[in-house]
Amino acid sequence: QVQLQESGPGLVKPSQTLSLTCTVSGGSTTSGGYYWSWIRQYPGKGLEWIGNIYYTGSADYNPSLKSRVSISIDTSKNQFSLMLSSVTAADTAVYYCGRFNRVSPDTNGMDVWGQGTTVIVSS
């Protein structure tokens, strides 16, 4: 059973770069049809899709964040990472990594989620 686990600092200072890593266990990041994703949930509970990456390294980003966000993948470590630059208090959220399943049209959705990690942006 595939499991995901986020790791990284829980507190980031304004204007700095938020950096999180998601470790995949019980499966491989090179499995075809799966897109490795980052989603965040604001304190008011709204969910925002940040972006995803395929094992080939091809990534897609939310245009609202595109100038600040980068997602990378290290298949040798079975990990993928998020970097978000120039953070402000508005970036305070629970950050989830997840697996978007495109193996078949009937499974198009986030079928595996990490437990989430809270990131607070504050000086």
Added chain:
Amino acid sequence: DIQMTQSPSSVSASVGDSVSITCRASQDISKWLAWYQQRPGKAPKVLICAASTLQSGVPSRFSGSGSGTDFTLTISSLQPEDFATYYCQQTDSFPYTFGRGTKLEIK
């Protein structure tokens, strides 16, 4: 971006009742809609993909319908564990946007 409008924002019901939650997309998304359940302090869990395909392990009392811009999640015979928040997400085009959620509370 495609806007997803969920209604109601909250609903109260009793164990054994049936409830329906609707999600409207700001443009045609065909069948590309997923539904998630989120319990307090937990990550969301996918229930339905492609508008009506029940995902593995999800009880059959959950069902989804709709296409184009209007979609419905129906939960029949509510169980205590069903009281949670439900979100829709369009998976038609980037960025994959979510509805604002519907909180299902016990009456």
